[in-house]
Amino acid sequence: MPRFTDSKVRDPFRNFNFHILIGGVEVAACKKMSKISSAVEVVKFRAGNDASSAPELLPGRVSYDPVTLEAGLTNDASFKDWAKTLHVNGFSGTSRKREPDFRKEVEIQVFDLDSKTKVKTFKLHNAWVSKYQAVSDLSGDANEVIIETIEIQHEGFTEV
Secondary structure, three states: OOOOOOOOOOOOOOOOOEEEEEOOEEOOOEEEEOOOOEEEEEEEEOOOOOOOOOOEEEEEEEEEOOEEEEEEOOOOOHHHHHHHOOOOOOOOOOOOOOOOOOOEEEEEEEEOOOOOOEEEEEEEEEEEEEEEEOOOOOOOOOOOOOEEEEEEEOOOEEEO
């Protein structure tokens, strides 16, 4: 059986051409994203009258690992604004809203080597920010970009 159905395409897709959209708006300078993954818990079951001492293995609950996004710090306030819907600065004098609109759809678009041809799109459903890092480590003798980071919890993903 051939490795690829399109005989003109021989190589797997690369991981360095991607766009991240939060609520339909592209995030500026997104540098890195962790993997998208899920797992099904294993439930062991053995009836008391079973002749075998080995348990049956049944599928249990599905869980989804959090996704971490890193972006170079710019004037784009996407990460900060989204995180602030749940993370309230204690010195601001404002309280967290009763039912904030904190859940969003996150879309990950993967592009081919030409950076124009979209080859895969994934959507994270009902995503929300559980962790926000405003700036990365700062150092007077460094020569690096300042990175802001969010960790996203979600209730599943689909490939569209």
